[in-house]
Amino acid sequence: MTGLRNALRQIWATMALPLLAIVMALVAGAVVIILSSALVPGHGFDPGLPLTAYKALFEGSLGTDNARVETLVQAAPLLLAALGIGLGFKAGLFNIGAQGQFLMGAIAAVAAAGALKGDGALVAIPLSLLAGCAAGAAWGLIPGFLKAVSGAHEVVTTIMLNFIALALLSFLVSGPLRLPKSPQPVTAPVSDAALPIFIGRDGHIGIILAFLAVPVVWFLLFRTTRGFEIRAVGANPDASRYAGMKPRRLIILTMTVAGLFAGLAGAGNILGINHQMSATFSTTVGFDAITVALLGRSHPIGIMLAALLFGGMRAGAALMQIKAGVPVELVDVVQSIILLFLVASPIVRRLFRLRGVKASLGTTDTMARTYGNEVIR
């Protein structure tokens, strides 16, 4: 069966790099664990500590039913936001703005939920989620539009919009949306719009939406003409333009859809977990999702696996701290090292003499390329 062998080779060519990046990051993380624990006064050199820590991390993410649900809860927003970012990568866009889009989605959802108080869950939930989607989409449309009409680079504009979203959030939470008479600046609880729990302690239905988005994005990208156009424009805008596609419109469309997904992630988190927003609401989902999209090589399935991995690490970090005394921040270290190895893929490929493995991540090309000044026509 050469067909099967080719298929396997294809899968290896795609997955080798992310897998090696993960393994190497875990090894590097182990070194960090050993060195940092040795620095603690009275604590000796403990080469066995990483194993204890990783075991606890594993248990905390997959060991129990609750742990598994928590992994899903943590993975869901990463998955949604990363699907949007991955879509952008496919279109040759480097969307750093998932963070702002996520925040806008969350705040719009909480505002809608407040307004829809007393209308019942059947009305409040869908409308609040939609409000979140719309706000995120709007926050993606702005940089898309700016890029299409003026060539303003999306990396710059989305970073700016992240700050604007953050400032807007504190303004709204401490001003117009502030719960009257509350000692701290917080919004009203989402009440009717709170997402029902369907599994475990806090397994809200937003998780289902997130995982449903995987086949939706896959179908969009690989089965529709629009997805073909998005991929074509990302791979070669000039040839696409000559073939009759409209790169400007596709840029706006892609950024809007990306924002929509990130907005939905924000709405899902606020309606499913926090149930209320404070002025100090903080998250790193929008940024972590960039690493997830890169690790998943912009492919919906890959992104799903990467989101589960990152969700699992987030879920298990607490147990790791309790059992092994390794701070939860180690997870950030491991995630960052994964990103480092992904972006520096030539080093990994040389180290392991990967021959058939695809030369580039594709998405890192996007990163490199979009920093040049290209002319959009």
Add this chain to the structure above:
Amino acid sequence: MTNVPPTTIAPPEEVPPPPPVPALEMRGITKRYPGVVANDRIDLDVKPGEIHALLGENGAGKTTLMNILYGLARPDEGEILLDGKVVDIAGPSDAIARGISMVHQHFMLVPVLSVAENIILGEEITRAGGFLDRAAARDRIAKLAEQFGFDVDPDAQVAKLSVGQQQRVEILKALYRDTRILVLDEPTAVLTPQETDEIFLLLRRLAESGRSIIFISHKLYEVLAIADRITVIRRGRVVGERLPKATTEDDLAELMVGREVMLSVDRGESHPGAVVLAIDDLRVKDDRGREVVRGVSLQVRAGEILGIAGVAGNGQDELVEAIIGLRNVSGGTVTLAGQDVTSAAPRQMHDRGVAYVPADRHRYGLILSFSIADNLVLNRYNRPPFARGIVRNDAAVLEEATRAIGQYDIRTPSATIPAGTLSGGNQQKVVVAREFDRDLTLLVLDQPTRGLDVGSIEFIHRQIIAKRNASTAVLLVSAELDEILEVSDRIAVMYGGRLVGEMDARTADKNEVGLVMATGGRTAQASRGAAEDGAAGVSTGSGEPPA
């Protein structure tokens, strides 16, 4: 020491008898890349003072072999001998230190620096304290230039030189580094016929001074004109060695391609019909906002081929891009079959039966990471049967691809591999298959055979003529004068953004057209000096129009 001293200058009037030890010998060079043997036990020897041509189609392995010589790639098997001694070339700097130099197709010059500065770059002469000794460098360059008859001003800024002059700077750079083996990769691709003659004279002088020259080309007549010996490579193997005296173009072509080739297609008679494309006083700006098409007017009739000759960068690319809708028009009109289509979008032009083969197939013609099948339907992916509504129909795309691959003889193991894995000729066949495969009113071709091998060129020329015979109006732009002369029915020359001179292709004289290309036809009967002035005004970039 059996070494031949590196700077031995032989008396210029006679070629010295070949010494027993070749200057360079490559023995059994084998280089494998995943899935392909790029070089398969290649033997090559070059004598001192010899111009040795390396002839082969694109993808035959010439570049790999030269990369090995230059230290850019390591052979899996085989050895390299310089003056009879086995050497291990660690990298380009090692190669340069051993007297091997390469002049690439794309010049490696810094445009804002002067000729002298470019030449000494990386090999600066310094005075005490690490200061640049410009005077010493200038002197040495001037001496070298005089010795070999270079006509180059060391103080001129490289950006202001013509392509031909820039090439001479590259060669001078090699000489400055005491090169003994000079490799030239397709050196004439960017030159006018007059510039080609000049560079040949220069190469001959270099050879007479005892230096060895490896001349890479796929142009048969050139190889016959300049080489002392010709080695032909096909599919990574040496398939023959010839002396120019004892061979013909047909013989070489057959060796190179592996079968008999028609070097010039029979274009037959044209039967022009109604005017299909009419352009009136068209003005177009380039990316930097300079007007590079400055009032072009032309007409192409159904069933005729209008060839536009010209040195690259005289506004031809912008002209066709404006016609096809890829570039905005700043003045004038384009009329297609009586209807105004000035600045129409590419898809509108496509729908009116206009096809386009771009000069840069990697930029406009193909999406290299996409499959061959997807590339074949790139302009109709959203129409039945390739899509139902918004859902793509992969089966129909694959079926169409299989048919086109057969009909257009695209050599590929499968329709689903990325287009970027194909050879240049096969990539161009994908473009041609996609663009030609319907009834056309107008066919616009910009350098359709650039960088292709003889076999592919023959194929594409046949397809163009078949379209002409099917009453399509054809506009063919090419910097390759032979192509224009062979295929066109009428010829116009583009110079400095204008069309200068129009002639019948069947009676046009190559040298005359070449002179018009270089001078703009102001002094068609003028001397070589005038030709140089004209060429000097044409810069290499995206075409600064001569003032």
